[in-house]
Each structure stands twice: as structure tokens, then as C-alpha cells.
Amino acid sequence: MIKVFLITGFLGAGKTTFLKEAFDAFKGMKTGAVVNEFGDINIDGMVLRREGIKLAELTGGSIFCSCIKDKFVDSLIEMSKMDMDIMFIEASGLADPANMGEIIAGIKHKTGDVYDYKGSLCIADGESFAELSDILIAVKTQVEFASAVIINKIDLIDDGKLEKVKAKIREINPLIPIYGAVRCKLDIKKVIADMEPSGKPPEKSKNTPENRAETFVVKGQRAVGMDALKGFIKDIAGESYRVKGFCITEEGPVRISASGTAIEFFPWKEEIGDTKIVVISAIGFRMMSVILRSIEKNAKGIFTV
Amino acid sequence: MGKELIFRSLMHEKTERVPWVPFAGVHAGKLKGYTAEEMLKDPDKIVTSLEEVAKIYMPDGMPVVFDLQIEAEILGCELLWAKDNPPSVKTHPLDSEKSIPCTCKFPSVDSGRIPVVLEAMKRVKRSVGEDIALYGLICGPFTLASHLRGSSIFMDMVKDPKYVKELIGYCGQVACRMADIYMEAGMDVIAVVDPLISQVSPKHIEKMMLETFTAVFDYIRSRERFSCFFVCGNASKQIDVMCRTGPDGISVDENVDLPKAKEITDRYNINIGGNIPLTTTMLHGTQQDNMKKVMDLMDSVSDHTNFIISPGCDMPYATPPENTVACAQAVKNPESTRELIKNYQPEGIIDIDIEIPDYEASEKVIIELFLLDPEQCAACTYMLAAVEDAYEDIKDMAEYRVYKYFIKEDIARTAKMGVKNLPSICVNGEIKWISIIPSREELINVIKEYADK
Numbered sequence: 001m002i003k004v005f006l007i008t009g010f011l012g013a014g015k016t017t018f019l020k021e022a023f024d025a026f027k028g029m030k031t032g033a034v035v036n037e038f039g040d041i042n043i044d045g046m047v048l049r050r051e052g053i054k055l056a057e058l059t060g061g062s063i064f065c066s067c068i069k070d071k072f073v074d075s076l077i078e079m080s081k082m083d084m085d086i087m088f089i090e091a092s093g094l095a096d097p098a099n100m101g102e103i104i105a106g107i108k109h110k111t112g113d114v115y116d117y118k119g120s121l122c123i124a125d126g127e128s129f130a131e132l133s134d135i136l137i138a139v140k141t142q143v144e145f146a147s148a149v150i151i152n153k154i155d156l157i158d159d160g161k162l163e164k165v166k167a168k169i170r171e172i173n174p175l176i177p178i179y180g181a182v183r184c185k186l187d188i189k190k191v192i193a194d195m196e197p198s199g200k201p202p203e204k205s206k207n208t209p210e211n212r213a214e215t216f217v218v219k220g221q222r223a224v225g226m227d228a229l230k231g232f233i234k235d236i237a238g239e240s241y242r243v244k245g246f247c248i249t250e251e252g253p254v255r256i257s258a259s260g261t262a263i264e265f266f267p268w269k270e271e272i273g274d275t276k277i278v279v280i281s282a283i284g285f286r287m288m289s290v291i292l293r294s295i296e297k298n299a300k301g302i303f304t305v
Numbered sequence: 306m307g308k309e310l311i312f313r314s315l316m317h318e319k320t321e322r323v324p325w326v327p328f329a330g331v332h333a334g335k336l337k338g339y340t341a342e343e344m345l346k347d348p349d350k351i352v353t354s355l356e357e358v359a360k361i362y363m364p365d366g367m368p369v370v371f372d373l374q375i376e377a378e379i380l381g382c383e384l385l386w387a388k389d390n391p392p393s394v395k396t397h398p399l400d401s402e403k404s405i406p407c408t409c410k411f412p413s414v415d416s417g418r419i420p421v422v423l424e425a426m427k428r429v430k431r432s433v434g435e436d437i438a439l440y441g442l443i444c445g446p447f448t449l450a451s452h453l454r455g456s457s458i459f460m461d462m463v464k465d466p467k468y469v470k471e472l473i474g475y476c477g478q479v480a481c482r483m484a485d486i487y488m489e490a491g492m493d494v495i496a497v498v499d500p501l502i503s504q505v506s507p508k509h510i511e512k513m514m515l516e517t518f519t520a521v522f523d524y525i526r527s528r529e530r531f532s533c534f535f536v537c538g539n540a541s542k543q544i545d546v547m548c549r550t551g552p553d554g555i556s557v558d559e560n561v562d563l564p565k566a567k568e569i570t571d572r573y574n575i576n577i578g579g580n581i582p583l584t585t586t587m588l589h590g591t592q593q594d595n596m597k598k599v600m601d602l603m604d605s606v607s608d609h610t611n612f613i614i615s616p617g618c619d620m621p622y623a624t625p626p627e628n629t630v631a632c633a634q635a636v637k638n639p640e641s642t643r644e645l646i647k648n649y650q651p652e653g654i655i656d657i658d659i660e661i662p663d664y665e666a667s668e669k670v671i672i673e674l675f676l677l678d679p680e681q682c683a684a685c686t687y688m689l690a691a692v693e694d695a696y697e698d699i700k701d702m703a704e705y706r707v708y709k710y711f712i713k714e715d716i717a718r719t720a721k722m723g724v725k726n727l728p729s730i731c732v733n734g735e736i737k738w739i740s741i742i743p744s745r746e747e748l749i750n751v752i753k754e755y756a757d758k
Contacts, residue, residue, distance in 0.1 A: 061409065068409075214478065285474035288481070288520035292527050305527065 001116040002032075002084045005192060006100050008142040009123030010132055011093030011242035011280055012259020014152040016044045018123055018184040019090055023053055025188040026086055032056075033088045034075055036063045041217055041276050043244045044090065047255065054082050062092045064099065073107055080111035087115075093138075093242065093280070097145050101197050119147030119197040123184065126153040126161070128260060130168050143172045147195045154180045156262075173198075213241060213280050216291055220275035220303045223248045228298045229256075230265070235294035236279060237263050239287060245277035275303070307365030308493065311438035311613070315494070315531045315553045317574050319610050323603060325636040326440070326578060327629055329358045330371025330619040331391055336361070336626060340388040345372055346418065351425035352432070359433040361626060363633050366438035366494065369426050371619045373444040373498055373683065376479055377452035379417035380410055385680075389622035393680045397455030403468055405475050406453070411482050423490050430491035438494055440533070441487030445499020446476035446517050448683050456690045460744050462509055470513045477517035481524045494531040497521060497552070500618070500683045503538030503560075504742050507546045518550035526551075533578070537618045537677075538684050539726040539740040541566065548573035558617030559583065560726045560740070564605045571611060578613035581632060584677070584711045588621045592631040593649045596642050599635035618682075621711060657717040664733040670755040672705035673731040675715075675724045679707065685728045688742050692730070695748045702756040 009015045019033060032054035035044045045057040056075040063072035079087060091097060097120050104117045122142045125132075129151070133139045143149060149169055154162055166178055177194075179186055224232075226249050233256060237243055243258040246268060253268040256277060281287035288305065295303045310324045329336075333354035334344030344350045351370060358367060372391040378384055381398035399406070412419060430439060444452070450472045451458050461469050484495045497518070502510065518534070525532040534552040536543065539560040547555055548569060554576035557566055563580050570577040579602075581587055586598045599614060606612055614636045620629070635642040662671055672692060676685035692705050708715035710727055722731065730738040733755055737743075743751070 061407070214474065284471065284516070285477045285520050286516040288477075289516070289523045292523045295527070305524065 002080070002114050003086045004089065004104065004115050004117045005086070005195070006089045006091060006097055006117075006120035007123065008091045008097050008120050008146065009093065009152075010125060010128070010136070010139050010142070012244075012257070012262075013093070013123040013125040013129075014150075014184050015090050015093075015123050016047055017152075018121075018150070018188075019044075019048055019088055021184045022088060022188050023048070023050065029086060030054075030084045031086050031088075032079055032082060032084045033090060034058065034063075034072070034079065035090045036072070036092045037278070041245075041278055043246070043276070043278055046246065046272070054079065054084060063089070064091070064097060069103075073103065076103070076107055076115075077110050080107075080114045097142060100145070117197055118192065118195045120145060121192065121195065122146035122149045124149055124151050124165065124169065125259065126151045126157045126165055126180075127262070129165050130161075133168055133172070140172055143169055143176070145198055146173065146176060147198050148177045148179065148191055149173075150179045150181050150184065150186065150191065152181050152184055155182045213282070214285050214287060216279045216281065216287060216305055218245070218275070218277040218279060218291060218295070218303050218305055220248070220299070222302050223250045224275070224299050224302050225250050226254070226265075228302075229254065230263075232294050232298040232303070233258055233263055233277075235298065236287075236291055237261055239281070239283045239290050240279050241282045242280040243277060245275070246272040247275045247277060248272065306436050307363075308434075308436055308438040311366040311494070312531070314611065314613055315533075315576050317576065317611050322639075323609050323636055324365040324613045325363070325633060326366040326368075326438075326613055326615040327358065327362045327364050327632070328368055328371060328616050328619050329355075329362065329629070330368065331389070331622050332620040332624050333358045335389075335622050335624075341390055341622060342386045342388065342392070345370065345391065346421060348421050348424035348428065351421070352428045355425070355429050356432060359437060362629050363637065364437055366440060366613075368440040368442050368496065369429055369492070370422050371442055371498075373442070373448060373500070374452070375418055375422065376412060376444045376449050376476075376483060379412045379419070380406055380449075380453060380479070382452050387680060390678070390680050391619070393686060394452045397453060399453045399472075400455040400457060403454075403457075403461070403465070405471055408475075408478070411479060412486065413482070414486055419486060423486070426487065426490040426492060434491060434493075439492050440494045440496050441484070441490070441492030442496045442498050442535075443480050443483040443487065444476075445497045445502065445535075446473045446480055446521065447505070447514055448499045448501045449476040449479060451501055451683065451687060456687050456694060456742070459504075459687070459691070459742050462505070462513065463744065466509075466513055470517075473514055473517050477521050480521045484521070484525050484530075485528070488525075488528055488530050492530070494533055494554075495525050496533040496535050496556070498535040500535070500537035501687070502536045502543055502547065503540035503740050504684050504687070505543070506741075507543055510543060510546045515546065515550060518547075522551045526553075533576075535618070537682055538728070544569045548575050554578060554611075554613065556580075556613070556615060559585075560617075563602065567606055567608075567612065571608070574611065576611040576613060578615045580617045581615070583617050583621055583624075585716060587616060587624045587628050587632075588711060589713060589716070590628060592627050593646055595628045595631040596635040597646050597649055599632050600639065600642060600646065603636075603639060621678075657714055659714065659718045659721050661718075661721065661734070667733075670699075670703040670752050671733055672703055672752070673722075673734075674705060674707045674728065675710070675719050675722070675731065676707060676728045677710045679709065682728070684740070684742070688728045688730065688738075691742050691745070691748060695745045695752075698749055699752045703752045 331341035
């Protein structure tokens with residue numbers, strides 16, 4: 001049987017980082033993953049692709065939303081035929097996982113008894129969880145239906161804030177095991193060893209198309225200066241939930257990852273083709289104007305939306 | 306070259322004469338004997354019709370298809386087709402469900418009637434696009450939101466502005482997709498046509514729409530094309546906030562005092578186009594009426610930079626071609642036209658005897674709707690819908706009558722009643738709502754007040 005774990009967490013909380021860590025932890029075992037992104041371009045897929053890992057990539061909506069749920073089910077059926085010990089499903093940041101167990105059960109007649117659903121693991125962003133869980137339904141539901149929570153980025157918060165985040169999590173899901181981590185570094189094998197699906201009865205997922213955030217893709221074919229790229233991202237990051245992607249710079253390819261005002265750039269060794277930066281807006285459609293102004297200021301003639 | 310003239314005018318440069326953009330939508334089909342439906346569904350017919358427009362009206366710029374229902378149809382609205390009008394929206398997919406449609410429904414090159422439009426655009430571009438600036442018309446975000454949600458949107462604006470803002474944001478994304486598709490097909494100017502904007506107070510526009518419209522115009526500019534913002538109805542109060550959305554040009558109809566509006570657009574260095582009266586002049590007037598109107602219009606504006614002459618909106622299907630030719634003649638040869646109309650006295654078509662109802666004697670309150678065309682003008686459609694929706698609750702105490710401004714008797718009645726702006730609603734002979742669509746509650750309350758009297 002294939003043990004299946006659903007990985008949830010808001011945009012930028014560290015789901016992809018967790019998967020990278022998990023792939024390392026399970027080196028030698030047959031591992032696979034389904035990655036799901038909100039926008040039309042799958043940045044996480046590019047980050048995760050590596051030898052020996054079976055990857056299915058779904059874009060353009062949440063896997064729990066009716067608009068791509070059919071594709072999600074198809075890929076689950078497809079993956080069930082592969083030789084795997086363990087499979088992770090990385091949900092998009094705004095996914096509401098309330099009916100994951102039901103989906104697995106519903107396709108049993110097509111997949112046979114190969115999937116052993118072990119529940120969902122939620123990655124909570126230590127810096128922003130307390131505030132976001134009050135505003136966004138999905139963030140709360142992700143904890144509600146989880147079997148374990150990892151509070152990530154604990155190096156960026158003090159003890160008081162950490163306690164506040166824990167209290168918030170307990171308020172939503174009183175008995176859930178809580179772990180702390182920096183960059184998702186922890187004993188992943190131990191975390192998931194004891195996981196069982198949460199006893200909560202499944203609900204209709206609230207992932208109707210309406211709780212989608214506007215996403216924009218910034219593209220470019222020519223190299224941009226590193227300072228210009230930094231200026232561009234800095235101007236837009238504060239107004240977005242998440243900025244991620246790859247960019248051709250004068251110093252070579254760079255991977256970008258920003259959640260809120262926490263911005264990181266990593267040199268990237270592999271071929272990336274053109275520049276593709278996905279921006280998930282926190283301010284609605286006005287983001288279009290914010291991005292265009294930032295392009296005008298920092299990368300005129302190089303980037304387009 | 307005409308196209309050059311439009312470009313320079315939209316770049317706010319001085320031009321040797323005022324550019325001319327006839328909005329021949331389904332009227333173009335009439336020139337070749339096609340009904341509106343035949344034309345709008347067949348690229349061959351669109352192309353031959355527009356080639357005829359290019360030939361006889363000598364435009365500097367022209368729209369390729371004037372149909373604000375293309376996006377609505379793709380997003381699930383059922384349409385009602387007509388012979389002499391673009392289709393109108395019959396059903397609203399969100400009327401009983403306050404939600405935001407999925408982005409998977411965004412239009413693409415294969416959606417709905419877009420393949421028809423694209424083929425026509427590409428062929429018209431090849432045949433006349435060298436000399437004439439081509440306008441790709443997209444449905445404005447607010448009008449599209451109203452098509453999706455129906456007349457409830459006016460109540461939502463009061464009770465749930467957050468939802469309205471989100472829905473308009475969604476429609477703004479649709480607008481950007483459409484703009485993209487049309488720019489790809491070679492359109493020089495993207496016109497965001499939002500007739501309903503005149504029905505919303507500037508304060509509400511600022512709160513719920515300004516950001517989205519700005520984003521759409523920013524987007525078009527980032528693709529290095531021109532943009533225009535078309536509105537219908539009395540948008541005098543909205544011109545300022547429309548300028549703040551940042552289009553290259555604005556186009557208004559006869560309800561707006563153009564010289565006054567131009568003072569505002571000039572402050573923002575934005576082009577303004579308009580506003581030959583559609584029915585009184587173009588449809589029912591004589592050739593001389595048309596020449597006179599265009600000359601008066603040009604004379605009313607001292608600075609001809611940032612200025613385009615065009616009909617107030619989409620021309621009526623049955624506009625006599627000679628009237629449009631007369632307009633073209635006046636714009637292109639103002640001096641010789643001045644000679645032609647030197648001794649002209651307008652006849653006036655409002656000299657028809659009209660009986661005004663005896664409101665005092667009437668048992669029921671009389672609601673009178675003075676509309677342009679309830680099938681074509683979106684504001685008129687929603688104003689009529691507002692009365693129809695509430696009618697069940699007031700039918701024991703009131704009755705309603707609809708007047709259409711393309712019927713001569715109704716034009717005369719509009720004048721006799723002193724109704725200056727359309728659409729408007731009168732109750733027992735008193736003008737109650739001008740260009741503003743009342744909510745159900747508001748309407749019922751007013752009728753009750755009159756009934757109690």
C-alpha cells in the first residue's frame with residue numbers, strides 16, 4: 001500500500017521546503033508527490049523535480065475546487081499504478097482540505113485498495129499564522145482537519161509569539177500534536193509515524209472558485225540586473241501573499257521566494273528557460289497596477305505581465 | 306492618413322482636423338441588408354459590412370464589432386437576439402447566487418463568438434487596417450458584473466460593497482483577457498465600453514470600481530496600445546472620476562454637455578469623443594440637421610486637440626446612410642459645409658400633438674419610463690427591470706408606461722414633459738430618477754407615498 005500524506009499550509013508557509021526535506025528523509029524509499037499550484041505555472045514542480053521522485057503537477061486552481069478536481073482525481077488514479085511506498089500531496093496555499101479522505105475513498109473502485117490515507121500535515125507560518133487564521137477561512141480549516149501541525153520559521157519569532165500561535169492552533173484543534181521547526185528541519189519520519197486521519201467527519205470543501213486570490217505571472221526573456229530584480233520584488237512583495245518563481249539575471253538564473261515582506265533569492269544551477277514569476281495578490285485586482293508600476297520603475301522593457 | 310490622425314489625437318497632439326469615428330455596429334450590417342443577428346454571427350458578413358462603412362463613411366477610426374454581450378454569453382448569460390439591435394442579456398447566472406465565477410471560465414480565443422470576431426478583425430485589419438484605426442470593444446467591468454448578477458447588483462452596492470468590488474475585480478480580469486485577445490488580432494485602440502457607469506455616483510465608483518478600471522487601462526498601456534472609456538447616459542458628474550482611471554480617451558453621448566466635459570478632460574490631458582445625438586439627429590433628422598449638429602459641436606469647442614467627433618454611442622440600425630455621410634462631410638470639410646447650411650432652419654420633429662395623462666384623475670399612480678432603447682441601452686434595460694421587478698408589489702396602486710426615444714411620438718412626449726436626460730422615471734408627471742436606477746425598496750416607498758396622496 002502507498003501511504004498518503006496531505007501537506008497543507010498557507011502561501012509561503014514552507015510546504016515545498018517540507019517536501020524537499022521529506023524527499024531527503026526518505027531517500028532510498030520509493031517516493032512520489034502531487035503538487036498543486038494556484039496559478040497557471042508550476043514553480044514548485046520545478047523546485048522539486050529530481051531523480052527518482054514521481055511527480056504529478058496540477059495548476060490553475062485548488063485540487064479541491066470543482067474547476068480542477070477532475071484532473072486531481074485522474075492523477076490520483078494514474079499515480080496509484082506506480083510503484084511507491086509513500087506519496088505526498090502538496091495542496092495549494094488556499095486549499096480547504098475538508099474532504100480529502102472522502103476523495104480517496106471515492107476512487108477506491110478505480111485504484112483498488114492501494115492508498116492508505118494517513119491524514120494531513122499542516123505547515124503553519126510562525127510569523128503570520130495568528131493573524132491570517134482570523135481572516136482566511138482556508139487557513140483555519142487546514143488546521144481543523146489536520147492530524148499534526150508544524151510551526152515553521154520559529155527562529156523569526158520570540159517565545160511569546162510562539163505561545164500565541166500554539167494557543168491559536170489549540171483553539172481550533174485542541175488535541176493536535178504541534179512541532180516547531182526552522183526551514184522545516186525536524187525528524188519528519190517521527191512526525192508522520194504516528195499520524196492517523198483526523199476523526200473529524202468530512203465536510204464539503206469550501207474551495208469554491210470564489211476563495212481564489214488573483215494571481216499574476218510576470219514574464220521576461222532578457223536578463224535583468226540583480227538590483228533591478230530586488231527593487232522589483234521589494235515593491236510588490238508587501239502587497240502580495242506570495243511571490244515565487246525564476247528569473248534570468250545578469251548574474252545567472254535566480255530562484256525567488258517571498259511571502260509578505262520576507263524575501264529570499266537563491267542562485268539556481270539548472271536551465272530555467274524564460275523568466276516566470278508568479279505573484280499571488282493580497283489586494284485583489286489592483287495588484288495589476290502595482291506590478292506594472294514596479295516594472296516601469298525597475299525593469300521597463302524587460303518584464304511584462 | 307486617418308489612422309495617424311486618431312493616434313496623434315489620442316497622444317494629445319495637435320491635428321490638422323478633428324478625427325471622425327462613426328460607431329457603426331449592427332448598422333454596418335444594414336448597409337448590406339443583413340439583420341443584426343446575421344451579421345454578428347458571420348465573419349464574412351461583418352467584413353463586407355465594415356468594408357462598406359470604410360467606403361461610404363470615410364472613417365479615421367471604427368469599431369470592428371459593437372456587441373457588449375460577447376463576454377456575458379461566454380460567462381453563462383442567455384441572450385435575446387434581435388433583427389435590428391445587438392443581442393441583449395436575458396438571464397443572469399448569478400441572480401440567485403451571490404458568488405464569484407471561476408477563473409476557469411475566462412474567455413480564450415476559442416470561447417463563444419470570439420472566433421467569429423477574431424476572424425473578422427484579422428480580415429478587416431488586412432483590408433482597411435492600414436489607413437483606419439481599428440477599435441476593439443470590450444464590455445466594461447461594471448456592465449459585465451451587472452449582466453452576471455442582474456439588477457440585484459444595485460442593492461448589493463449598498464448592502465455588500467465588498468462583494469461588488471470583488472465581482473468587478475473578476476470582470477476586470479476578464480476585460481484584460483479580452484483586451485489581450487483583441488490586441489493580438491491587431492486592434493489599435495481598446496475601448497472599454499461601460500454604459501452603466503453613468504448610473505453610479507462618483508463616490509461609489511471610487512469605492513468599488515476605480516482600482517479595477519485603472520488596472521485595466523494600465524494593462525492596455527503596458528502593451529503599448531491606446532485605450533478609451535466609453536459611457537452612455539448622463540455621465541456629467543462621472544467624467545472626473547472616469548479621467549482618474551487613466552484612459553487615453555473618453556467617449557460620451559448626447560446627455561453630456563460636451564464643451565463642459567472637455568474642460569474636465571483637458572485638465573487631465575485626456576481625449577474626448579462624442580456626441581452626435583443618435584435618434585433625434587442621426588436617425589430622424591435630415592442631412593442638413595446632421596451637418597448643422599456636427600458644425601455646432603465643432604464650434605462649441607475652442608481647442609480641437611484631444612477631440613474626436615463620433616456618434617453618442619452605437620448608431621441605430623436604421624440610421625439613414627445619407628445622414629452619416631453628412632456627418633462625415635461636415636467633419637472632413639467644415640468650411641464647405643458651413644456654406645451648405647448657411648440658410649438652414651431646423652424643422653424640428655417634435656411638432657407632434659401629444660396628450661399628457663391626467664394624473665389627478667387617474668385612479669392609479671402613473672409611472673412613466675423615458676428610455677433610449679430598453680433592448681440596446683444597458684442602463685435602460687436595468688431601469689425597466691427595476692420597475693418590472695417591483696411591479697408585482699405595487700400593481701394594485703400603480704401602472705407603468707414605457708416610452709422609447711427612437712419613436713417620434715415618444716421623442717415629442719419626452720420634450721413636452723421636460724425630460725432632459727435619458728433614461729429617467731417620472732411618477733405622476735414628476736421626474737423622480739434621472740439616470741439612477743432606484744432600488745426595489747426605494748421605488749415601492751415612493752409609489753406608496755404617491756398613492757397615499
